[in-house]
Amino acid sequence: MFQALLDRGAVQGRPLAQYGAQDTPRLLLVITTSFGDLVASTAALEVLRQTFPKAVIGVMGKHPFETVLKxxxxxxxxxxxxxxxxxxxxxxxxxxxxxxxxALLLNMNDPDVIPLLYVSGVRCFVRMPGRTTIYRRICANQNDLGTGIEGEHMYEAMDRIVRYFGLSLPSPQPVLRPSPAAQDQARRFLDGAGLAGKRLVAVHPGASIPAKAWSEGRFAEFIRFFHERRPDDEILLTGAPAETGKCERIARRCGAPVRVVTSELDLPAFAALFSHLSLFIGGDSGAFHLAQAFQIPGVILYFQTPVFRTRPLPGAGRYRILQASGAVTRHGVDAIEPADVVAAAMELQS
Known part of the structure; x- marks a missing residue:
């Protein structure tokens, strides 16, 4: 029905207004895809808030991921x-x-989102350049849709969308600001676990799809080898509550002291916990973007997902990227050797 109204001209979008620093725009950032996409979008949130201090800024995110911005x-x-x-x-x-x-449509893949926003009163839509939509005719930047730059990084695409407001991203990385309550919950967790003041290394085995995941056996081998080299470091196996079983299996197999952290903290406090890390080990995941938000050094493992879109850019912190392709088993990809990950981690620790 919405498409039929659009075809008849009954549904029309508005052009993008030009705002000044003293104006009060009412902006809605829309990210209805992954947790990592939502965390990454805080790069745009940061520059918009700095430029328009009087603006009303909302964030619409997939539940429960949006709670990281509580x-x-x-x-x-x-x-x-x-x-x-x-x-x-x-x-x-x-x-x-x-x-x-x-509405700044930063990352969305559900076709109902634009009609939902329209019937809720939004009339100006700015879509991420390079993406497209069946409702492109009501987008203020419709001529730029479907014209992506091959090999374009997600932050380069995000920079193009804020340029419609005369802005640019000052840094190619997310910016999280945990609330005092979230920070306090994270500190109390560390105190209670006897981890306060320790060097914390997060090993994050979770991934949204098998093509992004190292196998459980490889993670267990890495932890065992790493602990032999860095016995004083405290290793946290982090993940979502649904990944508790996976983390516990790795903990049993690794033969080293580890702490599984999957359900003790709510999402804002889990994010705040990452600000206490010394090192991050994991794949292309939302947790990697959390580490970036706090400029935590890390070894990032890429398997069958494109490196060009999410790799750390210059100025985004100290990272080592290890990339390999290989057959995907039901447990993940085995192609990267644990010894190579340990070597990269030791290099970052030096």
Whole structure:
């Protein structure tokens, strides 16, 4: 129905307004895909808030990922997106209450999002350049849609979208600002676990798809080898609550003292915990973007996902990238050798 109204000209978008620092735009950042995409989007959030201190800025993110921005001083409204056509009335009410005039569609893949925003009162849409949509005719930047630059990094694409506002990203990395409550919860967890003041190394085996994951056996080997070289470092096996079983299996196999951290903290406190790390080991995941947000050095493992889109860019911290391709088993990819990951980690520790 929405497409039919669009075809008849009954649905029309507005051009992008030009705002000054003293203006009060009402902007909604829309990221309804992965946790990593939402964390990465804070690079745009940071520059928009700095430039428009009087703006009303909302973030609409896939639930529960949006809670990582709970009580963030840069965000005036946090709107959970529950998935296609779920809790639509509640979501529509929250968008209407924000009275947003412009939606920045940073990362979204559900076709219902633009119609939902439109019926909730939003009239100006700016889509990430290079992406496209069946509703492109109501996007303010419709001529730039579907014209991506081959090999373009996600932050380069994000920089192109903020340039519509006359801005540019000052740094190619996310910026998280955990609330005092989240920081306090993370500190209390570390105190209770006897980890306060220790060198903490997060090993994050989780990934959204098998093609992004090292196998459990490889992670266990790495931990055993790393502990032999760095026995005083405290190793945390981190993950989402659904990854508890995987982390516990690795902990049993590795033969080294580790602490599984998957369900003790809510998401804001889990993010705050990353600010206490000395090193991160893991794949192309949301946890990697958390490490970037706090400029934690890390060894990032790439398997069958493109490096060019999410790799750390110059100026984004100290990282080593190890890349390999190989057959995907039900446990992940085995192609990278644990000894190579240990060597890269030791190089970052020197």
């Amino acid at each position: 009580d963030d001083p840069r965000v005036n409204a946090l709107i959970p997106y529950w998935g296609k056509y779920r809790r639509v009335c509640r979501t529509r009410r929250m968008i209407r209450e924000g009275r947003f005039d412009t």
